[in-house]
Amino acid sequence: MERKFLEELGLKKEVIDKVLDRHSREIGRQKAAAESWKRECAALRAQLEEWKDLDVDAIRRSAEEWRSKYETETETLRKALEDRVYSDALKEALSGLKFSSESAKRSFLADLTERRPPMNGGKLIGLDDFVKEYRKRDPDAFAPEKQEKIPVAVRGAWSGSNTGLDTALQIAFGLKSEKGD
Numbered sequence: 180m181e182r183k184f185l186e187e188l189g190l191k192k193e194v195i196d197k198v199l200d201r202h203s204r205e206i207g208r209q210k211a212a213a214e215s216w217k218r219e220c221a222a223l224r225a226q227l228e229e230w231k232d233l234d235v236d237a238i239r240r241s242a243e244e245w246r247s248k249y250e251t252e253t254e255t256l257r258k259a260l261e262d263r264v265y266s267d268a269l270k271e272a273l274s275g276l277k278f279s280s281e282s283a284k285r286s287f288l289a290d291l292t293e294r295r296p297p298m299n300g301g302k303l304i305g306l307d308d309f310v311k312e313y314r315k316r317d318p319d320a321f322a323p324e325k326q327e328k329i330p331v332a333v334r335g336a337w338s339g340s341n342t343g344l345d346t347a348l349q350i351a352f353g354l355k356s357e358k359g360d
Contacts, residue, residue, distance in 0.1 A: 268298055272306050276321065283320035287313060 185195040278284040296305045349355035
């Protein structure tokens, strides 16, 4: 817009100054906006140029491989954790049982593991029934509940003559000195 055009319309000088001032401010804002859009457009074009070289299918394959690897490893870790918890429950269950031998314990554990009773709250469900059944099948696998100590009476083998063995034992245990005290 030009001053001469506004003067020909018969506008006063103050009005023309206000109109031109307002017009130049609006033009400045529009030029700034246009410059901003030009910069953004140039940045987007540069980004598109970078993306032209990307292999989208390779990125998708890589993402699928990582997802598959994550799922596999997560499942492996979940299974390992389950096995660990189950193993701890087995150890806890065996801690209260007394076996007649280590091989009996291993056999019991193998049979129990093969059956793999379910767990609830870290405890094996049906363990008591399994132990009762196992005791019926193989009663010798378990140590007796109470082992009674049977006193053994030992008679002395002294025949009345001193062979020197008694004296040697007394000396070895410090009950008698070598001098014959």
